[in-house]
Amino acid sequence: MPAEALAAEVRRDLERLGLPARHWTAREPGGDLLDVLVVGAGMCGIAAAAALAFKGVRNLALIDQASHGLEGPWRTTARMRTLRSPKHLPGIALGIPSLSFRAWYEATRGLAAWDALYKIANDDWMDYLVWLTGVLALPLSSGVALRLLDHEGAHLLAELSDGRVLRARHVVLATGRDGAGGPNLPALVDRALWPEHAAHTAEAIDFTRLRGKRVAVLGAGSSGWDAAATALEQGARAVDMYCRRARLPQFNKGRGSTNPGYFEGWASLSDAERWQLMAYMHDEQSPPPHESVHRALAHPGFRLHLASPVEAAGPGPEGVALRVAGQPRGAGFLVLATGFAVDLARRPELAALLPHIATWADAYTPPPALARPELGRFPYLDEGFAATPRGADAPAALAGLHLFNHAATLSLGAIASDIPGVSTAAERLSGRIAAALFRADFPVLFERLRAFDEPELESTPYFVALRP
Ligand SMILES: Cc1cc2nc3c(=O)[nH]c(=O)nc-3n(C[C@H](O)[C@H](O)[C@H](O)COP(=O)(O)OP(=O)(O)OC[C@H]3O[C@@H](n4cnc5c(N)ncnc54)[C@H](O)[C@@H]3O)c2cc1C
Known part of the structure; x- marks a missing residue:
């Protein structure tokens, strides 16, 4: 099946599932306030933008500082011949088979090539990510970097490298390993x-x-x-x-913890359990x-x-x-x-908000035997990947800042970090953002509900012409 046939299959699958849902938030796309700005269009950014769009959050922008096709490490600094993960990982499928890596590979290279494939070549993985961005029509602006994030009232302000300042209710930082700190x-x-x-x-x-x-x-x-x-x-x-x-x-303990238990359950562990688990992974190394x-x-x-x-x-x-x-x-x-350090103090784009972002060192003191200063620098995030306030004077807008990258690992597990968990992560993130938008927009949405007047019984004898 050639790529066009696969694209048609994707359209059919999405249609069958009623995806993407119709836009429903209080603000229409194209205004001066975004519901969500996703920064970074590597696999996490793609997954986040797609999952949000599927949930009808369409007042959305996606930017990446790299040229399209050069997002993430795959064509630049990744020097392995193939991905380290086994070929059977689903990719950024979000539960839809036609969006899986395997579907793309079989469509573009053939069934026999899939059978013969040992592991996924870096270039193929990048081509797949580019295909996803296109087939899902994600609103990507390439070559645009986030320079600085700040806030004004309840909103976040994003200063971009092209001189624009975007206002957004939520900003998702899908900025990869580097975006969580930088090279160690x-x-x-x-x-x-x-x-x-x-x-x-x-x-x-x-x-x-x-x-x-x-x-x-x-x-x-x-x-x-x-x-x-x-x-x-x-x-x-x-x-x-x-x-x-x-x-x-x-032993690769990362692979040993690649299952839905860790993906779904990590965030529900106590602080002490999460710290202990992460310290163990750090000590073991892969x-x-x-x-x-x-x-x-x-x-x-x-x-x-x-x-x-x-x-x-x-x-x-x-x-x-x-x-x-x-x-x-x-x-x-x-x-x-x-390797890479997690240290938000090294991220220039976070300089203005940094004093307000709680870290694990603020939230939890481990027993002396488990003291690991490098873990204390991880941000202490909620279940929707949102930053939590360090002090009472933290701006309300902070609740809209989502760290959807390696920095989330201690709080939520390696789901916004390595490939196998990324669909789970995007599902969680988009659900929490949709819920937060709903809560914030509730007065408008309730008014819309009152005004909703689709006459269900018009064709029956019981129809009464009422104004809602
Ligand atoms: C060499 C290497 C090999 C790996 N191999 C595997 C593997 O085999 N299996 C596995 O599961 N995981 C692997 N990983 C881990 C993980 O899957 C990758 O790091 C993956 O790239 C993470 O995706 P991401 O979307 O979080 O980040 P990235 O793919 O790094 O994407 C982040 C994007 O954000 C953009 N960006 C950053 N800052 C800004 C800014 N300020 N403004 C605008 N854009 C910005 C970048 O340009 C980039 O495109 C590997 C990691 C590395 C480094």
Whole structure:
């Protein structure tokens, strides 16, 4: 079935389900106040916008700073050959089979290709997301960044890079891992190394510049292995990967907690249980996918150094001078595979609202054995992903700020973060926003109900011409 036939199937499915619902909020689309502004059109932003539109919240805008087709990491900084997840994940299906990744893949590549597929190539995943944006006619403006969020009365004000200031009742920040804080840059690495001699895996790296060089990789997580393999494939002479631990993590607890229990139930756990669970996940860490390990090991120049903490990194004769477990080491280039930090204080777009946003450190004090400062920086969100107030002077508009990205993990689980939970997350978010809009619009909606005069009995003998 070609893509056009699939698009027709999507239209049929949506029609059968009565989706998207008719617009119902107090304000029509096109006015000077949006019901919802979704920032970020990666998979979470697409899912959020689609789920909201399905619920009849159509006074909606969706922006992304990236060009269309370059949203998220898939075509830029993701260096693995395929997604790490198994191919059977449903994608952004929102319960509709024709919107699943599998339906798209079978339609565009054929049934045999689906059977033969091992894992999803990054480009295919991105093509699927682009297709979804189109087939669902999401109102995307590309190349537009949110610069600053502020509030005026009960509304949020969004200053955009194109000079516009949008007013919105709800803002959904679907801004990805980076949007929850930024790359984790350990203080032991001298900033003077940038950009000539160091980069984080979340940055664009021109690996052809590393040809013939010795590359050091700090960290042995998934992105580190893919960066190491890419460097060697592009002609790096050697890659030394330094890992603090004496052995790699063996079990992917993230995958072990990928089920509807965790998706639906996480937010209903007590603060103590959620903290304990998250501290456990953080301590365990995930192993790299075996595919990435084999990809790096295929090169004789690759070496993993276990139990080898990097204690300092700065400029040196070869480019980079490292101290590793007390010993001097050198490299021509350093790749930091140190993951992402959750820290809203690092997000310039949140500067004005930050003092009012409660974090887990404000809300919960763990027992000393579970003290983890990095978890204390996660925002303390409600079940609709909304920020909660830090103090009595927090603006009412804060209730309309939804952090629909990795920052939500401690409060709601990894549902607005990794692929498998994203439909659950979007369903939850859109339901809560629809309910909040309904509550706020209730006086208008009740007036509309009073004025509702569709004559049900007109064709029967019992019809009475009444004005409501
Ligand atoms: C290398 C890598 C590989 C991964 N592989 C997998 C995997 O195999 N399986 C899995 O389940 N998960 C995986 N993940 C985790 C997760 O699925 C991805 O991070 C995914 O991209 C998250 O989607 P998102 O929509 O939250 O964020 P993103 O896809 O990052 O989208 C966020 C969007 O927001 C935009 N944006 C950010 N700030 C602004 C702003 N101020 N104004 C306007 N736009 C803005 C960005 O341009 C971006 O397009 C991976 C993550 C990484 C980094």
